[in-house]
Amino acid sequence: MKKKAIAASLVAGCAAPLVLAAGAGVVGVGMFAGSAGSNEAICAGSSLSVIIDGELPAPVSGYTPRAMEQAAIIMTVGEAEGISARGQLIALMTAMQESRLGDHPSTFTPDGNGDAGVFQQRQLAGWYGSLEEVSDTAYAANVFYKGKTLTEAIPGGAGPKGYHIPGLVNVEGWESLAPTVAAQRVQRSAHPQAYAKHEPAAREIMSALSGVDVSIDQNEAGSAVCGDGSSTATGDIAAVIERAHTTLGQRYVFGGGGWDGPTRGGQDCSGLTTYAYAAAGITLPRTARAQWAALRSHAVSPSEAQPGDLIFEAWGRLGAEVSHVGIYLGDGKMIEASRGAAVTKISDARLSGGQFVGIARVPEGFTQ
The missing domain is CATH 1.10.530 (Lysozyme)
Incomplete structure (x- = not known):
């Protein structure tokens, strides 16, 4: 039984982390780790994101x-x-x-x-x-x-x-x-x-398992501690964050979700953000890459990040396009639909590193 390679997801999907090329003829491939299923496991961010660039044997x-x-x-x-x-x-x-x-x-x-x-x-x-x-x-x-x-x-x-x-x-x-x-x-x-x-x-x-390239999330497994998800957000942003929280634990489905909520039994990273921002009457572009293209002129520095800001990342090979987006919650946390954890979860906000592209603030009344 073989599974289709998902290298293409590095372009428009919601991928994650550092690429490890095959070395000495031996390298691992996988989708997700551990036994994530409880809220504690989801919040802990303990699952390792592993993205396949090849065929599973x-x-x-x-x-x-x-x-x-x-x-x-x-x-x-x-x-x-x-x-x-x-x-x-x-x-x-x-x-x-x-x-x-x-x-x-x-x-x-x-x-x-x-x-x-x-x-x-x-x-x-x-x-x-x-x-x-x-x-x-x-x-x-x-x-x-x-x-x-x-x-x-x-x-x-x-x-x-x-x-x-x-x-x-x-x-x-x-x-x-x-x-x-x-x-x-x-x-x-x-x-x-x-x-x-x-x-x-x-x-x-x-x-x-040899001869397959993989990318993995180098965040220390099990290190994140999930708070109550609270923030100082008010008004429309509070509604955005509240709606995002309603999808915690939702199954990750590449290409799933949109302005009306999860589809095909789940959502991906940009499916989460489009659904969350629809609570404020804002229609975001559907993919992470398109959202960054539309919002990069509204970028803010990590030190200026506020609840509701969108965190954009490019996981994969050097020079890869934006492939992931999450919503900043405040207090060093973000909510994201994670391919590696296979669910929507709360994680430590990644505001630096090679994968970091930028943070964008969605302006009031934004339209595509």
């Missing part, structure tokens, strides 16, 4: 398409962190043993030891992170590769304040160890040799 060795996506995210995070193909192989073998790459039905429910996520990391206080964090495949992969430093001492935790729970890169000589031994040095499993049986399938998955 057929599932390998009985793993589901979702598991292939988890594998892609694990590999892509490894690539972003400078982890070699061997390290990515070890990570895949580990996640295959611990959770069948997320296919095991109990993956995102803590077991008797308090372990959860694709790597079955302990989500108790003083360990790897919250349940939401370890259930986020991007976060979990980063911790597997690089470990976790404790910021406070908690009774029953892994160690004192400042203690570093080792990740793969902290294992001395890990690159020369057998993959199953390196995995065990990180996981400390009761079944130290169990990882070895997954090596052939892990190599097959890596081969299947």
